[in-house]
Amino acid sequence: MTPPVPPEDDLELALRLGDLADGLTVRRFHALDLRVREKPDRTPVTDADTAVETAVRAELRSARPDDAFAGEETGGSVSSGRTWLVDPIDGTKNFLRGVPVWATLIALLEDDRPTVGVISAPALHSRWWAAADRGAWLRRGPAGTTPVRLGVSGRTRLDQAYLSTTSTRTWDVFHSRAAYLRLAEACWEDRAFGDFLQHCMVAEGTLDIAAEPVVNPWDIAAVQVLVEEAGGLCTDLLGTSPRNGTGALSANPRLHRLALKALSAPPAAPGPPGP
Structure with missing residues (x-):
């Protein structure tokens, strides 16, 4: 039988x-x-x-x-x-x-x-x-x-981190271009690999941080489990579910915390006027 x-x-x-x-x-x-x-x-x-x-x-x-x-x-x-x-x-x-x-x-x-x-x-x-x-x-x-x-990278400092986004133009509409630029300036290098690929590269450990200001549920669910099973975190830009519509942030746990802080920090106060 x-x-x-x-x-x-x-x-x-x-x-x-x-x-x-x-x-x-x-x-x-x-x-x-x-x-x-x-x-x-x-x-x-x-x-x-x-x-x-x-x-x-x-x-x-x-x-x-x-x-x-x-x-x-x-x-x-x-x-x-x-x-x-x-x-x-x-x-x-x-x-x-x-x-x-x-x-x-x-x-x-x-x-x-x-x-x-x-x-x-x-x-x-x-x-x-x-x-x-x-x-x-x-x-x-x-x-x-x-x-x-796969496993995420072991880098622990933003000045060592390779960062990617999808399009800087969307930061003006859905979050804050100034916030993204603060993060980019704190990182070692930034590129726009975009969409699914940047999150997959975080899971591979070839990129350190992927950040984007807006995603739909079908854009992020598959890469969320990939990043998490590779030892990383994948949340929105507030540290909650990336399916809330408020962006996506993937990184290892240490860099994720630092990136969240950079994205939420208030703009720097202007310096004193020149002479």
Whole structure:
């Protein structure tokens, strides 16, 4: 008698959904007939975004019919139990311009805490994933390549830290450009790697701090569990849940505390007038 097949666990399911998404996004990347429209907030959405989210939603409806679903393009809301969050293409502007820095983000929230996260960036030949109490991992290369376990950096001072954001312009609208510049000036170096990639690099230990003034729940849940399982912290800019809409800050615990302080410090008083 054939033994029963064990049920697919949540991480296995999320990884399989990543494969499904990759098959759709890679096919449409650089497509000459890519269809693009502008949403009310003036951000772009492509036919690849909607195809991925529709396919992932349908697969989850079959595999986890009792779970809730929330996606960037087709909506939904977070329930008090289990909710899957999907950003079909994080970095759509890059995708439609032919820049390879984009990814599908898939996360499972259980009672509003992310317990599974998959970030799949096929044009970068990279996939990051994590699950609660199972570590954070990166596979760079084709399927079958041995993954490596991730850990945040051990740097303890801002003047040693490598900082990234997504766009400095958004700090004017959603937080304070002056606050970001205070943090940047305190750090060793700053760049704008942006979106999912900067948080993944914090989990890898190649970046020390990722800060951005505004995120949506589907933007941050998958990278939150990745950073946390790599030994770091991922909160909003006030030190609470990054799904509150008040930005995101990822770093190791020591730098996270220092970065929060820098971002909340009042502006320096002007110096005395010159002679």
